[in-house]
Amino acid sequence: MILKGEELSFCYQDGGRQILNRVSLSIESGEIVGLCAPGGFGKTTLCKILGGYVEPDFGTVTLDGRPVQDYRGYCPVQMIWQHPELVINPRLKMSQVLAEAGAIDECVIEKLGIETEWMNRYPIELSGGELQRFCIARALGTGTRFLLADEITTMLDLIMQAKIWNFLKEESAKRNIGMLVVSHSDELLDRLCSRRIDMQLLS
Numbered sequence: 001m002i003l004k005g006e007e008l009s010f011c012y013q014d015g016g017r018q019i020l021n022r023v024s025l026s027i028e029s030g031e032i033v034g035l036c037a038p039g040g041f042g043k044t045t046l047c048k049i050l051g052g053y054v055e056p057d058f059g060t061v062t063l064d065g066r067p068v069q070d071y072r073g074y075c076p077v078q079m080i081w082q083h084p085e086l087v088i089n090p091r092l093k094m095s096q097v098l099a100e101a102g103a104i105d106e107c108v109i110e111k112l113g114i115e116t117e118w119m120n121r122y123p124i125e126l127s128g129g130e131l132q133r134f135c136i137a138r139a140l141g142t143g144t145r146f147l148l149a150d151e152i153t154t155m156l157d158l159i160m161q162a163k164i165w166n167f168l169k170e171e172s173a174k175r176n177i178g179m180l181v182v183s184h185s186d187e188l189l190d191r192l193c194s195r196r197i198d199m200q201l202l203s
């Protein structure tokens, strides 16, 4: 499969700053691609558009030629956000949060170190790092083909960061999932990615 963004342009308000200007990129199944640029350059915005959360003002996002916005129900392109507390419904118990994603392989839960006891808690009763592990699990439903990982480990300690990236790398290889990894860490991108896209060179 191939996830393609073509000629993407976007600004948040009419007449506001142009965040994306005819940006094109593509990611193939099983590839791990780094995305870098200075803060505020538009990395999160690009991910939101690639994941179908926000419509571009111009341009298209397709998955094997089919517009990503056309997917109803579970979208094969899943985004993991930088701030887990902002994307989890505070009124749901963690077991219900996971149920929203449909089928998730039991070994995903296990490898992320999610403890059974946490399932019965509300989001406010978990640490940021514990919550982020639920968000990663939720993004790895069996229908996921591409993952957009937007600075997902900044709130985790170094040991947990290493565990999560090793796990995601394995999962990407095992399930042929394509991944776009947004990070300010050159070291992480060097270690993980087969190529890197510098957004400053895209438009």
Ligand SMILES: Nc1ncnc2c1ncn2[C@@H]1O[C@H](COP(=O)(O)OP(=O)(O)OP(=O)(O)O)[C@@H](O)[C@H]1O
Binding pocket: 012, 013, 019, 037, 038, 039, 040, 041, 042, 043, 044, 045, 046
């Ligand atoms: N909902 C919004 N409304 C208006 N402007 C926004 C909105 N979201 C982001 N912006 C602006 O768009 C620009 C790009 O933001 P974005 O979050 O995509 O950048 P980023 O490269 O991911 O930044 P960082 O590395 O700091 O996370 C920033 O100037 C930001 O202030």
